[in-house]
Amino acid sequence: MAIKTSPAFHVLIPAAGSGTRTGLSLPKQYRKIGGKMILRHTVEKFIQIQGLKSIRVIIDPEHAAFYAEAMQGLDIAPPVFGAKTRKQSVYNGLSAFSPSEQEDMVLIHDAARLFVSQESIYALLDAMSASLAATLAMPIADTLVDADYNPFDRDKISAVQTPQAFKINLLKKAHDFFRNDDRFTDDAGLIAAIGENVALIPGTRDNFKITTNEDMQMAERLLLPQLETRTGFGYDVHAFDPAPADKIRLGGIDIPYEKKLLGHSDADVVLHALTDALLGTIGEGDIGQLFPPSDMQWKNADSEIFLKEAVRRVRAREGRIIHADITVIAEAPKIGPHREAMQVRIAGMLGIEPSRVGLKATTSEGLGFTGRKEGIVAQAVASVAFPAA
Numbered sequence: 584m585a586i587k588t589s590p591a592f593h594v595l596i597p598a599a600g601s602g603t604r605t606g607l608s609l610p611k612q613y614r615k616i617g618g619k620m621i622l623r624h625t626v627e628k629f630i631q632i633q634g635l636k637s638i639r640v641i642i643d644p645e646h647a648a649f650y651a652e653a654m655q656g657l658d659i660a661p662p663v664f665g666a667k668t669r670k671q672s673v674y675n676g677l678s679a680f681s682p683s684e685q686e687d688m689v690l691i692h693d694a695a696r697l698f699v700s701q702e703s704i705y706a707l708l709d710a711m712s713a714s715l716a717a718t719l720a721m722p723i724a725d726t727l728v729d730a731d732y733n734p735f736d737r738d739k740i741s742a743v744q745t746p747q748a749f750k751i752n753l754l755k756k757a758h759d760f761f762r763n764d765d766r767f768t769d770d771a772g773l774i775a776a777i778g779e780n781v782a783l784i785p786g787t788r789d790n791f792k793i794t795t796n797e798d799m800q801m802a803e804r805l806l807l808p809q810l811e812t813r814t815g816f817g818y819d820v821h822a823f824d825p826a827p828a829d830k831i832r833l834g835g836i837d838i839p840y841e842k843k844l845l846g847h848s849d850a851d852v853v854l855h856a857l858t859d860a861l862l863g864t865i866g867e868g869d870i871g872q873l874f875p876p877s878d879m880q881w882k883n884a885d886s887e888i889f890l891k892e893a894v895r896r897v898r899a900r901e902g903r904i905i906h907a908d909i910t911v912i913a914e915a916p917k918i919g920p921h922r923e924a925m926q927v928r929i930a931g932m933l934g935i936e937p938s939r940v941g942l943k944a945t946t947s948e949g950l951g952f953t954g955r956k957e958g959i960v961a962q963a964v965a966s967v968a969f970p971a972a
Contacts (some may be wrong), residue, residue, distance in 0.1 A: 590712070591635075591687065591688070592635065592636060592689065592690055592708060593635075593636050593637045593639070593680070593687055593688070593689045593690070593751070594629050594635065594689070594690045594692060594746070595663075595673065595676040595677070596625060596638065596639070596640045596691075596692050596693075597665065597672050597673055597691070597693065597694060598640050598642050598646075598650075599641050599643040599664075599672045601643075611695055611793055611799070612653075612694040613649040613650075614799065616799070616802055616806050620649075621694065621695060622640065622653045623653045623654065624697035625692070625693075625695070626638060626653075626654070626657065626659065628697065628699055628701070628704070629690075629692075632701060632704055632705070634708065637659070638659045638660060639659070639660045639662065639676055639679060640654070640659070640662045641662065641663045641672045641676045642663070642664065642665060643664075643665055644664050647662075650662055660679075663675050663679050669768075673691060673758070673770060677751060677754060677755045677758060680751050684751060685752040686751070687750075688711055688748060688749070689750075689751045689754065690707070690708075690747065691745060691747050691754075691770050692745045692746035692747075693792050695792050695793040695794070696744065696791070697802065698790055698805065699746065700789070700790070703719055703787060703790060706784050707719060707747075707748050707784050710782050710784050714748075715749070716750075716774040716779055716780070716781045716782065717747070717748045717781065717782035717783075718743055718744065718747040718748070718769075719743075719744040719745065719746065719784050719785070719786035719790065720783040720784065720785070720786055721741060721786045721790075722785070723737040723740050723741065727740065741783055742786075743769055744786040744790050747769065747770050747771045749771075749774060753774065753779065754770060754773070754774065756777070757770075757773035757774050757776070757779075760773075760776075760777055761773055761776065789805070808970050810903075810969065810970060811969055811970075812905065813864040813865075813968075813969060814863075814864065814964060814966050815859070815861055815862065815864035815964070815965045816859075816863055816963070816964055817855070817856040817858065817859030817860035817863065817962070817963040817964075818856055818859070818960070818961070819852045819855040820958055820959070821845060821850045821958055822844070822952075822957055823843070823958055824843050824845040824850075826843075827841065828842055829841070832844070832850065832886070833911070833959075834851070834909075834921075834924075834925030834926075834928060834929055835851065835890075835925065835928035835929060835932065836925055840916040844959060847876035847881060847883075848874070848882070848883060848884040848886055849886050852960070852961040853909055853911060853925070853929075853963070854887065854929075856909065856963040857890060857893075857929070857961075858886070860907070860964055861967070862893050862896070865902065867896060870889055873889070874888075874889055874892075887932055890932050891932055894932065894933060901969060902968065902969045903969075904933050904939075904965065905935075905939065905968055906935075906941070906965070906966045907933060907940050907963060907964070907966075908943075908963065908965075909929075909940070909941065909943070909961060909962070910943045910944070910945065910962045910963075911942075911944040911960075912945055912946070912947055912959065914946050914954060914956045915956060917944075918942070918944035925942055929942070
C-alpha cells in the first residue's frame with residue numbers, strides 16, 4: 584500500500600486556557616478521559632502524520648506540572664508560554680519559530696478537539712498546495728435564526744473548526760497588523776481580514792471542541808473501548824458416592840441430603856461446569872487440565888478455588904463477566920429451596936449481581952443415570968465482554 588505523503592509542516596496547539604465553561608476545577612485540556620489527558624489525545628493525532636517537523640504546545644506557566652504529565656514519553660519541542668487571550672498566545676507561539684522557518688506551513692489546532700481525523704488533516708494539507716490559508720469547516724444542517732426568528736441562509740454559512748493551516752510569515756503578518764485587536768476568535772479570521780482568501784475544507788461532526796460538561800460526557804462515550812462478547816459453555820457430571828452422607832455441595836453451598844457426589848475435590852458439579860464455561864471464553868482448556876485429579880493438592884479442595892482462578896484469568900485478559908446461566912439436571916435433591924442462596928454465592932465469586940446469575944433445575948423424567956438417581960449433571964453458559972481485537 585502506498586505511503587501517504589504531505590508537505591512539511593509544524594503544529595501549534597494553544598492550551599493556555601482555564602477551560603472554565605466545563606465547570607471543572609482542572610483545566611479541561613488536562614482532564615483524563617479514556618485513560619489519557621485530553622491534550623495527550625490531541626497531540627497524538629498529529630505525531631504519525633507524514634511531513635510533521637515540530638509540535639509546540641502553548642501553555643499557562645502555572646500548568647507546567649500538568650503539561651509534563653500529559654506529554655510524558657513524547658519527544659516534542661518544549662512548550663511555549665501563553666498570554667491572557669488565545670490570540671496573544673498564538674502570537675507567542677508564532678514568535679518561537681526561527682527566521683529560517685518563516686516560509687514553512689503551520690497548523691493551528693485547538694487542544695480540546697481530540698477527535699480530528701487523520702483524513703481531515705491530510706485533506707487540509709493537500710489544500711495548501713493551492714492556497715495560502717485553509718481551515719476545516721462543517722456545513723450547517725440545522726435551521727439558523729436570530730433572537731427575533733429571522734432566518735439565515737445556511738447554504739452560505741459554515742461552522743469553522745481546526746486545524747487551520749497557514750504560511751507562518753503570512754499568519755505572523757496578520758497578527759502584527761491586528762496586534763491590539765482582540766475581536767478575532769480564530770486565526771483564519773485574521774487572514775480574511777487582511778484580504779487573503781481562506782479555503783474551506785469539509786470537516787466532520789466528530790471534530791467538535793470540548794467546551795461544556797455535556798461535550799465532556801460525549802467525548803467520554805466516544806472513547807469507551809469497543810467490546811466483543813464471547814460465550815463459553817461448560818458441562819460436568821459426577822456420580823453419587825455410595826458412602827452415606829448428610830449433605831451435598833452444590834453451587835458453593837451445602838445442601839442437606841443423604842448422599843454426596845464422588846470426586847477428587849469437593850465434586851461441586853455446578854462450579855465445575857461454570858469454571859469450564861469461563862475458561863472457554865479465553866480458550867484455556869478445561870478444569871481437568873488446570874487442576875488435574877492426579878494432583879493430590881486438589882484432594883477435597885473447595886471448588887471455589889477453581890472458579891476464582893478462572894475468573895482471575897478472564898480478568899487478566901480484561902474480560903468483564905456479564906452473565907452466567909446454569910442448569911442442574913437431577914432427580915434429587917430439590918434445588919428450588921436453595922436457588923437464591925446459590926445465586927448469591929456464585930455471584931459473589933464472579934463479582935457480579937445475583938440478578939446476572941441464572942439458575943434452573945430440571946429432571947430427566949426418570950431416564951438415564953440421572954433418572955436412576957446415580958448422579959447429577961450441570962450445564963453452564965458464561966457471557967464475557969472483552970476489548971475487541
